Amino acid sequence: MAEPARESRTPVGETGMEEKLAGVVRRVFPDASVEGLTRLTGGANQQMWSLDVVADGKRHPMVLRQTSDWNRDATGTLALDDEARLVIRAGEGGVPVPGVHQILEPDDGLGIGYLMARLEGETLPPKILRDERYADARSRLAGQCGEVLAAIHRLDVSGLDFLPATTPEGVVDQLYREYQGHGEPRPVFELAFRWLKDHLPAAPEKLALVHGDFRHGNLMVDEGGLVSVLDWELACLGDPMADLGWMCVNSWRFGHIDLPVGGFGAREQLFDGYEAASGDRPDPDRVRFWEILGTLRWGVMCQGMAASFVGGHDTSPERGAIGRRASETEVDLLRELVPLIP
Structure with missing residues (x-):
């Protein structure tokens, strides 16, 4: 996904997100590592993180879409795991959407969200x-x-x-x-x-x-x-x-x-x-x-x-x-x- 301007208010190293995400991506890419984890601005209701997954000498650009703490109990919106299932269905039906790599599980320690492909393009x-x-x-x-x-x-x-x-x-x-x-x-x-x-x-x-x-x-x-x-x-x-x-x-x-x-x-x-x-x-x-x-x-x-x-x-x-x-x-x-x- 295109990368809007970035912010650094959340110190990634202190959250342990890289280690947790590495465990998630290894369900898809064994022995993968996570690089360049960066919080993105632009999401009004959800958190967005940009990262690269490196596996077998290849780099896979991804985005983590994650429920914001303040918005965790919001009504009127789909839970992000359900949203991921809908995005998968849309892609199967020929709608242009980012591919969903993995839906977060409770044991991942990252809350509710999913990993999707980061595409090239403009949203501004x-x-x-x-x-x-x-x-x-x-x-x-x-x-x-x-x-x-x-x-x-x-x-x-x-x-x-x-x-x-x-x-x-x-x-x-x-x-x-x-x-x-x-x-x-x-x-x-x-x-x-x-x-x-x-x-x-x-x-x-x-x-x-x-x-x-x-x-x-x-x-x-x-x-x-x-x-x-x-x-x-x-x-x-x-x-x-x-x-x-x-x-x-x-x-x-x-x-x-x-x-x-x-x-x-x-x-x-x-x-x-x-x-x-x-x-x-x-x-x-x-x-x-x-x-x-x-x-x-x-x-x-x-x-x-x-x-x-x-x-x-x-x-x-x-x-x-x-x-x-x-x-x-x-x-x-x-x-x-x-x-x-x-």
């Missing part, structure tokens, strides 16, 4: 959206996202009983409870909740796997386009159009507001790719509902990150900075809703 939106080296990728990326989402939505989920089932109404109700729990009334959020409740679509005829967080930061890109889909912790069973709406939220355009799909493409390109891969044309009105819900969802998520920062659960600069962005979503919601309200 400013580079993807501005660097000339990704110009060709940007021209095809929206269509590729549509194709990959179609592949995700047709995955066989039999046996994955840990995936929660959702409905549009249930998602709105749960989000409203989360919003109320923050104890911070916001009139624009109230307006958005009222609009969503007045325009609920019917529940889909068949529930599909929903990635739940398909957007910049969780998509790895190279010069050819989409390389891998990351971070499946918010996956569920539900309306597949939720993924398309989430991808179009203005917060993921990073200033390129006229290109609703991630700041690099048009909705029609996304829909064309989806239809080419699935045979089904997305309903623009249904996607629009999920786009507005997604905008509100991100606002409430920002409220939660601010509460975590203020409460001292996670005082990282990233957590505090993201928490301040709830006000941005109020502007986005007004831009979306005002033309729709008589």
Whole structure:
């Protein structure tokens, strides 16, 4: 996986992680050693570690995805061992994901998590959206996202009983409870909740796997386009159009507001790719509902990150900075809703 900026707040030598990880990787590569273990920044809810496994004269780049101590009892997200099983299933179904090498076991002494391949590519939106080296990728990326989402939505989920089932109404109700729990009334959020409740679509005829967080930061890109889909912790069973709406939220355009799909493409390109891969044309009105819900969802998520920062659960600069962005979503919601309200 591409390596974001690194931090050194956790002294690796004091934790004994290298020795523990060596025991894990030797289940896959006998007599292997671990080198270059480094904590990565960029994970909002989980810890990420970069390492190289050296075995038989070959170097295998890997990433350890590990539950953060402060987030160990979080609800609404998949446990990382279940996430690993889902990633394995996605790879078997043709979705581009990092290969999973090993799921951590209790005796490993490393908590909950898994080892996966570290791929080459870029995840930072400013580079993807501005660097000339990704110009060709940007021209095809929206269509590729549509194709990959179609592949995700047709995955066989039999046996994955840990995936929660959702409905549009249930998602709105749960989000409203989360919003109320923050104890911070916001009139624009109230307006958005009222609009969503007045325009609920019917529940889909068949529930599909929903990635739940398909957007910049969780998509790895190279010069050819989409390389891998990351971070499946918010996956569920539900309306597949939720993924398309989430991808179009203005917060993921990073200033390129006229290109609703991630700041690099048009909705029609996304829909064309989806239809080419699935045979089904997305309903623009249904996607629009999920786009507005997604905008509100991100606002409430920002409220939660601010509460975590203020409460001292996670005082990282990233957590505090993201928490301040709830006000941005109020502007986005007004831009979306005002033309729709008589």
